[in-house]
Amino acid sequence: MSWIAMIGLALGGLLRKKGRNTLTMLGVFIGVFALTMIISLGQGLMAVITGTVSGDDNLRQISLLPGFGIKQNDKPEEIVIEGDMSERRRERLRRAAIARSQLRQTASGQSLRLTEESLDELRKLEHVQSIKPLILRRYQVDFEGHHSDGTQTFGIDYARRHPESRVIAGRYPSSNEADEVLVHEYLLYTWGYVTEEQAAGVVGKTLVISSVKGAGEDNPMPMPEMSPQDLQALFRDLKLSEAELAAVATLSKRLPEILAKLRGGEQRRGIAIRRELKIVGVLREPEAGDRFNLLEDGQSTQADLFFAEGLADRLLREAAGSGDVVYQRALVMVDDPSHAEAVEQKLRDKGYTAFSVATVLKRLESSLTVVTVILSFLTGIALIVATLGIVNTMITSVIERTREIGVWKAVGATNTQVQIVFLIESALIGLGGGLLGLGVAALAMLPGDIIARNLIAQRTSFPYEGAVFILPLWLQVTGPVLGTLVAILAAIYPARRASRVDPVTALRHD
Amino acid sequence: MIVQITDVWRQYRMGGAEPVAALRGATLAIEAGEFTCLLGKSGSGKSTLMNLIGGLDRPTKGSIEVDGIELSRMSARELSLYRREKIGFVFQSFNLVGSMRAWENVSLPLVFAGVPRAERKRRADEMLERVGLARRADHRPTQLSGGEQQRVAFARALISHPRILLGDEPTGNLDSATSEQIMALMVEENRRGTTIVMVTHDPDLAERYASRIVRMADGAVVGDTRREKLFATEATEKGTEAASQRG
Ligand SMILES: Nc1ncnc2c1ncn2[C@@H]1O[C@H](COP(=O)(O)OP(=O)(O)OP(=O)(O)O)[C@@H](O)[C@H]1O
Ligand SMILES: [Mg+2]
Numbered sequence: 229m230s231w232i233a234m235i236g237l238a239l240g241g242l243l244r245k246k247g248r249n250t251l252t253m254l255g256v257f258i259g260v261f262a263l264t265m266i267i268s269l270g271q272g273l274m275a276v277i278t279g280t281v282s283g284d285d286n287l288r289q290i291s292l293l294p295g296f297g298i299k300q301n302d303k304p305e306e307i308v309i310e311g312d313m314s315e316r317r318r319e320r321l322r323r324a325a326i327a328r329s330q331l332r333q334t335a336s337g338q339s340l341r342l343t344e345e346s347l348d349e350l351r352k353l354e355h356v357q358s359i360k361p362l363i364l365r366r367y368q369v370d371f372e373g374h375h376s377d378g379t380q381t382f383g384i385d386y387a388r389r390h391p392e393s394r395v396i397a398g399r400y401p402s403s404n405e406a407d408e409v410l411v412h413e414y415l416l417y418t419w420g421y422v423t424e425e426q427a428a429g430v431v432g433k434t435l436v437i438s439s440v441k442g443a444g445e446d447n448p449m450p451m452p453e454m455s456p457q458d459l460q461a462l463f464r465d466l467k468l469s470e471a472e473l474a475a476v477a478t479l480s481k482r483l484p485e486i487l488a489k490l491r492g493g494e495q496r497r498g499i500a501i502r503r504e505l506k507i508v509g510v511l512r513e514p515e516a517g518d519r520f521n522l523l524e525d526g527q528s529t530q531a532d533l534f535f536a537e538g539l540a541d542r543l544l545r546e547a548a549g550s551g552d553v554v555y556q557r558a559l560v561m562v563d564d565p566s567h568a569e570a571v572e573q574k575l576r577d578k579g580y581t582a583f584s585v586a587t588v589l590k591r592l593e594s595s596l597t598v599v600t601v602i603l604s605f606l607t608g609i610a611l612i613v614a615t616l617g618i619v620n621t622m623i624t625s626v627i628e629r630t631r632e633i634g635v636w637k638a639v640g641a642t643n644t645q646v647q648i649v650f651l652i653e654s655a656l657i658g659l660g661g662g663l664l665g666l667g668v669a670a671l672a673m674l675p676g677d678i679i680a681r682n683l684i685a686q687r688t689s690f691p692y693e694g695a696v697f698i699l700p701l702w703l704q705v706t707g708p709v710l711g712t713l714v715a716i717l718a719a720i721y722p723a724r725r726a727s728r729v730d731p732v733t734a735l736r737h738d
Numbered sequence: 739m740i741v742q743i744t745d746v747w748r749q750y751r752m753g754g755a756e757p758v759a760a761l762r763g764a765t766l767a768i769e770a771g772e773f774t775c776l777l778g779k780s781g782s783g784k785s786t787l788m789n790l791i792g793g794l795d796r797p798t799k800g801s802i803e804v805d806g807i808e809l810s811r812m813s814a815r816e817l818s819l820y821r822r823e824k825i826g827f828v829f830q831s832f833n834l835v836g837s838m839r840a841w842e843n844v845s846l847p848l849v850f851a852g853v854p855r856a857e858r859k860r861r862a863d864e865m866l867e868r869v870g871l872a873r874r875a876d877h878r879p880t881q882l883s884g885g886e887q888q889r890v891a892f893a894r895a896l897i898s899h900p901r902i903l904l905g906d907e908p909t910g911n912l913d914s915a916t917s918e919q920i921m922a923l924m925v926e927e928n929r930r931g932t933t934i935v936m937v938t939h940d941p942d943l944a945e946r947y948a949s950r951i952v953r954m955a956d957g958a959v960v961g962d963t964r965r966e967k968l969f970a971t972e973a974t975e976k977g978t979e980a981a982s983q984r985g
Contacts (some may be wrong), residue, residue, distance in 0.1 A: 230852030235851055519746045632835050638794060639847035639894065640822020641816050731794045737830045
């Protein structure tokens, strides 16, 4: 059987009705175009996510936070209201129970703290390679007349030297313990160091950080500023007795002294830390192409001061005094990405708050897949409509060419050959539409990428320069192949009909 | 004996009513190399018989043997190959494909035989040359006269060198002068050894060209005259008829 000759015959048939066949082809084109765009975007977004996340051991990391001592994964659907009552009432009480179970989970306080002992305990868990506290702390900062109360600082992992490439002026701290600090360019900008030269000019100067006792990540200033007058007003409100008032009157002579003790004195609450740090460098905001570690760099996106972990830890211990050192969060590293989920679950079972990048990624990926699949099905409707168009066109073609089919048969075409000619004809329509859809999609991705990148840039703090639409080889093949297959399927019935044409009737003289 | 038709019936069932019989027990034997003309009134079953010989249709009953092979036992595919290899058709309405050039129409049988394009073109040009249309190879049917179209159809019928050429009123749409051209081509082809069976309504044409004249009426062969005898004694027609029915 000569395929080339049959393809030629089919092509001839197609060219005879160019307009009609082109329109039919456009149906396939639209379907393939939309499908290619959507899958390509899905692929691209997946790559954006995994690209930001997967490198640099991200998938081995688990973020660990203090827990509430309650298993986090209480399932609301498992709550049962027992007793003899109407279904309406049971349903009402069940909803109330769900609401309260959520309340209990968040309101019962941090009963599981991250202390050195608890971290040591967790380090013994199987597959846990290391647990490292992340020290994020707010300090008051004073520099050249600028003052800020709650500047976020971050203890960078000195050994990994992760943000080293982001130092735009000066250098990285010289040791893990050195009283040296990197300043974020944004803090300098808010202080009026606008140009890069001005920013670079702070290198070598000294800034002061301080913190009061009991201050923590979220609570840099436990004591309100109070004047002696405020305090006297407070006493008046308390409706003191004559004797007490007399005592206060005596005491009030020493109010400034008392206030000083309350607010800033060295004995009980006062300034816990006051440290002069040498500015050794200026750190810039991450850019596209920087190595980005989600649980380290990702945690420090709000930090303005960066110093080595060793110093951060020392400062934390000093602030804690004789009390426990309590960490706000820690980074758990497991031995292999495949164990991240199990370890995460184990931490949760113990009552800690934990989430691994791998799980988050998995969840994102599966929801992205769901969205892509749903959208693909919707576009599939376009392809189905295109298929109906093909069926219609091919049936019309068969009817119009009944006599020609009779001639084919009279000169020796087998039924199979007749079918094949029509299948090829339809396949060519599908292939043409598919290739066109692929081509136009490939072109549309160029502006599409720019638009999508702009959207990402406007709405997130993550820099991204890669492609948002991805057209892998398999997707390039999918469109035209799908178009062709769909067209061939659509032509099965018309082609059969063509092969059943009775030559005697078709050729009868009229 | 190249074609042996024995007691062939062809009935058409028309929705429950009594079946219409186009052929009712037709019997006919055709020798290789004969030039047979079928004559008969409209509706006598001539076209039906041609279609059966050509393998376009199957008999309801009876046997058709060509080269000793029974057509009714062939599968649809075998019938197609039979048409492709052994039969050439020429029709009253030329049945050319309007969108194809003359040479493409001529080479159509070769498309299904899987002959490569270059060879198809060469052989089609050869055939067009033979029917005197070498210079019209690239013309479309609408650009050709009726006679020219029928010559293209003739070239198409012969491009696979069939053993039997079937013509169902090939001159029916042509004037007498162009009819003569077609008949001349027929005779030429017959001299090359091709067996020819053609239907005509023109007894004069039949008498001048055919080596044998078969008359049909009511779906049966009712008369059979060989040319030599035709010329010798028209009066003994009934005798030859009886002879042919025996053979
Ligand atoms: N498909 C069909 N369905 C029903 N009856 C048919 C069919 N084909 C042919 N017939 C009938 O069979 C009979 C023979 O038809 P056929 O075409 O063989 O006659 P013919 O001798 O070729 O006539 P003409 O000279 O007019 O071409 C006619 O009565 C015709 O009506
Ligand atoms: Mg007829």
